[in-house]
Every structure is written in C-alpha cells, then in structure tokens.
Amino acid sequence: MEILITKGNHRNILTCKRKDGSVTSLNLGPDIPNHDIAHYVVEKEFNLEHGFYGKIKSGKTIEELSDKEIIKNLGSENWLSEIMARNLQSIGSGAAETEQFIELIHWEAQNMDGMEVPKMNLTKIEKMKLNFDQLCEKWNMIPENGKLKLFF
Template sequence: MEIIITKGKNRNTLTCKRKDGTLTSVNLGPDIPNHDIAHYVVEKEFKLENGFYGKIKSGMTIEELSDKEIIRNLGSETWLSEIMTRNLQSIGSGAAKTEQFIELINWEAQNFSGIRVPNMSLTDIENMKSEFDKLCEKWNLIPENGELKLIF
C-alpha cells in the first residue's frame, strides 16, 4: 500500500492507495503529520498487520478508524500500535527519553487486556527513533503541494 502525505498551504492530506487501486483519504488540517509518520514507523518495524495502516490495507477507511464506536472493537494489536505510536512521538519530541520507551509501553499496555508487547531492545528503539526523525525532517523540507510517499 502506498501512503501519500501531501503538504498544502493550510491543510495537509493523508491518502492511502491499496494495491487493488482503491483509496481512502482525509484532510489532516494544518497539523504536522508526525502521528501518521510514527504509525508508519512503528507498524513497519514491528510488522503490525492490525495497526492503523494494516487496517487500512485490509479495506477499512480512515474515517472508520476515526469513529469511536469502531475503535473500541478493533482488537489488541490496534491498541498496541496506538500506544507505541504515541510513545515514539514522545521520545521524538523529547518529552520522554529513548531509554524509557519500553517501560512506558509495558506500563500503558497493562491497562488493556490481551495486548502482547513484542520483544524489543534499546537498539530497536534507537533505530525506530532515527527513522522517525529522518522522515519528520524529510517532511519539513517538502515544499507546498509536495508529497511524502511511503510504502507499507
């Protein structure tokens, strides 16, 4: 699946184009798409097939994944993806230290039944943070109407 984040003057757009040619798209508003980039990095690194992008790849729309009623029933891997994404953003912004990532994931995951936290090392986290930082920097350098394209 191709993930395309388009930079607009006052609005950014997230579009996901599946292999069968179908797509789903949403206006992100003026927000920097760091959360969407973090989802990509986490789900790719840990091969999460039922995270945000995995669900889109399987046919769900971005709008469906924004519906609170649907979100409640998505399953433990979707929640794991969200927890890991938020915490990657935290270490990316400096709100948490890289060394704290695994502890934060384990602490937050215990509040949800059925979440199985994958084995991960500090090196895994450092590599993930490095990729996240590189993609965010790449986004910052993209001109208006330019695109960041990712393959999931």
C-alpha cells in the same frame, strides 16, 4: 500499499492507495502529520499488520478509523500500535527519553486485556527513533503541495 501525505497551505491530506487500486483519503487539517508517520514507523518495525495502516490495507477507510464506535472494537494490536506511535512521538519531541520507551509501552499495556507487547531492545528503539526523525525532517523539507511517499 502506497501512503501519500500531501503538504498543503495549513491543510495536509493523508491518502492510502491499496494494491487493488482502491483509495481512502482524509484532510488532516493543519496538524503536522507526525502521528501518522509514527504509526508507519512502529507498524513497519514491529510488523503490526492490525495497526492503523494494516486496517487500511485490509479495507477500512481512514474516516472509519476516526469513528469512536469503530475504534473501540479494533483489537489489541491496533491499540498497541496507538500506544507505540504516541510514545515514539514523545521520544521524538524530547518529552521522554529513548531509554524510557520500553518501560512506557509496558506501563500502558499492563491494564489492557489481551495485549501482547513484542520483544524490544534499546538498539531497535534507537533505530526506530532515527527513522522517525529522518522522516519528520524529510517532511519538513517538502514544499507546499509536495508529497511524502511511503510504502506499507
């Protein structure tokens, strides 16, 4: 699946093109799409096929994945993806240390039924953070109307 994040004048657009040619797209508004980039990085690194992008790849629309009623029933891997993306953003912004990532994931996951946390080590987390930082820097260098293209 091709993921395109288009930089606009105070508006950014996320577009996903599936292999079958179908497309889903949503205006992200003025926010920097770091969260969407974080989802991409953690889902690729840990092969989370039922996270945000995995759900889109299998046919859900971005709009559906923004619906609170649908979100409640997406399953534990989707929630794991959310927890990991949020914490990757935290270490990317400096709000948490890279060494805290694994502990934070386990702490958040402990009260969620059926959630299996994958094996993680500091080397893998550092690699993931580097990838996230590089993609965010690439995004920052993209001019208005330019696109960040990713493949999932």
